[in-house]
Amino acid sequence: MGRHGTIAGRKEAQDRKRAASFTKYVRLITVAARGGADPDYNVALKHAIEKAKSINMPNDNINRAIKKGSGADGSAAFDSLNYEGYGPGGVAVIVESLTDNRNRTASSVKAAFDKNGGNLGVSGSVSYMFERKGVIEIEKTDKTNEEEIMEIALEAGMEDMQVYDDSFYITTDIKDFISVSDALKEKGYELLESDLEYVPSIEVETLSDEDLDKLRKMIDVLESNDDVQKVHHNYSGEL
16 A cells, blocks of 8 residues: 655645644644653654654744643643544544543534534444554655665565656555664755654545545644644555
8 A cells, every 4th residue: 555646746745834833743743842842862752843843833832832741831631632534535533632631522513414424433343454664755756766775675674665757655564663764864865754654554535526525624633633643545546
């Protein structure tokens, strides 16, 4: 199973997300910093900081989030929760959230499913169709070298690489994710995508126009929620 959509579509979606607020990334850093305030010894924090810098978050914001998460100001009360269910057309959906109010988040996520033809389920209702993986995507250009990318990534611990018309899509075990992404960056490769994802083992390949429209609306509503960190699904087409 591979990526969702084309590079152009993914870039457009990423630009929309970057244009939102820093709230999600502040929460991500805050929670990661519970494991230690030094990113050199806290892989989760290092990754969260890199994600924040990718949307040009000021260092002051990053440092305040680390201070808050490490307990220096006595206030860090976010819980990490996943919600699972089915969207329109039977598309499996996993919603990752960081929240300081479980009731508020649960109510908002349920409403997003209900109002757009979905059905929020219980824990485990769809997660069996996904695997937690490190995902790295590199845009294919005149300067990229498939053999070199393959060699670097394999040596660092890559599991698999799929080659598309416009990109290289690499998956790793969670424990090897940082080493593979760091190895590629050290060789000068720009990573279009670099994150931990729920990768589907079963995909929905076609949807009616009506279901596709509802799915887009549902995911947009979820992603606009500050409590929601990421929405994963098993629809293989472009959203």
